[in-house]
Amino acid sequence: MVTTTSTRPKPRPRDRAGTEGTILDAVSRLILRDGLSGVGINALAREAGVDKVLIYRYFGDLDGLYRAYAEHGDFWWTVEEMLAATDGATDAADALKRGLRHHAAAMRQRPVTLAVIAAEPTNRTALVVALEEVREKRSIELMEKEAARHGGWGDVDIAAVTALLAAAIDYLAARALRIRVYGGVEIKTNKDWERVLATVDAMIDGVFMAAFPSNPKEKS
Template identity: 45%
Template structure:
């Protein structure tokens, strides 16, 4: 009878560390080479692990990218955008959410790099990240206080227009210093933009308090 000890299964801590290595490798590959470089073999080489572990922990490339996109480090969560104590009138709530969203993305340079790749690349995997962002947007809309925003304003459409403009400025700030006279690569430039968001939201939304969050 062999005295050699049986090989024990990997500990949960080791599995978590390996998953983290793989997810970090996805982000590095996306930033450096774009969606075309993503594949099980490439991610395994980047992470320094056997590709079998990618299938074991994630099931495949689609599920791996989905796990990476759902990580709060990629896209701001609903709680992060709403804030701990959301404002109690429509104008301040709207401008507060927009400003927190800007600040959250500015803290995620890797996300901005990936968004830049996504804007210029058509790839089957890009739809996975787009779906995750759409889901977060729907969750945010569902979490807003009932009755606070005027039904005359198409809030999703307004969010799309303003959000697209802000995202474009964020992406441009990676490569240019000034856009339309605004120094978008500096904190002072973004302070001007945020102040203008306050004015814009005051013009669009009523300023009087309405219902509290979650009220029917």
């Protein structure tokens, strides 16, 4: 005869690795749906269909969970990837343009990263800090390698230019998750973004042209 399974419907299989994966997957879903601040112990356990005590047992606390999640996922471009994207650039300005376009594309296809960036100013959890560290490290390493490739940046304050433009792209991309307009400029479609990136190109051209006025760029 059948045991009365109706009172105990679905005993989760005893599989720690699988359960951990279930939990980490639920983190992604929760960040996408409710933002980083929506990731709490209770909500997470509910979303994962797992008893919250398992989260404590396997990850210690929320910070431990964040650290595990930060190591588990793919949140940024790699330096190799970026060097490949800027390979064949005709000069430093061209490399920067290609790099920022790759950056924009990489951000836009990682909504979880964007959600974390959106939460950065107000939610300084271990996940935010871990992702920031990766970004700082990779951008500095990339800038050194690009500088070596192109023999420096001339009179251009490349760190400030890059910081300004990357900050604008990050902010607009994170904002576009939910709001999709800023200062009258739409940021919804690929076409909208092409407009923004064309302007980024123009500003880069301009700032390099101003620094090297004797070497004007010919546009076809």
